[in-house]
Amino acid sequence: MKSIAIVYSEDHVRDHLDKILTNEGFQVFPYYDPQDVIEHCHLIEPSLYLINYKNVNIDGFELYKKLVEKKGKDKVKVVFISSHHEIEEEAYNLGGLDFIKVPFENDDIIKRIISLA
Numbered sequence: 001m002k003s004i005a006i007v008y009s010e011d012h013v014r015d016h017l018d019k020i021l022t023n024e025g026f027q028v029f030p031y032y033d034p035q036d037v038i039e040h041c042h043l044i045e046p047s048l049y050l051i052n053y054k055n056v057n058i059d060g061f062e063l064y065k066k067l068v069e070k071k072g073k074d075k076v077k078v079v080f081i082s083s084h085h086e087i088e089e090e091a092y093n094l095g096g097l098d099f100i101k102v103p104f105e106n107d108d109i110i111k112r113i114i115s116l117a
Contacts, residue, residue: 078095
């Protein structure tokens with residue numbers, strides 16, 4: 001089963017993503033706080049990380065860097081998601097496989113996640 005870690009500090013968006021991706025057959029690891037992902041990263045091996053840029057405590061780019069530091073770049077496939085569209089180029093330059101703009105269409109995000117996971 002493909003799995004995905006969702007890191008998004010807005011409950012309603014994280015819960016929505018959890019629901020639509022679970023319905024598509026993904027095992028979902030939803031996280032509110034990026035620090036929890038860092039602490040638990042040795043316990044999970046998601047096929048993909050879906051990381052919001054704006055989170056509590058640390059931003060999505062810093063979280064990605066910390067995950068790569070702990071797990072290795074080959075173990076951290078990431079898609080960034082944000083309403084801050086101006087950071088898209090930086091997200092790709094950092095190593096993001098995709099950048100999803102908020103608001104998003106369910107069918108679009110599902111198709112994109114499936115193609116990368």
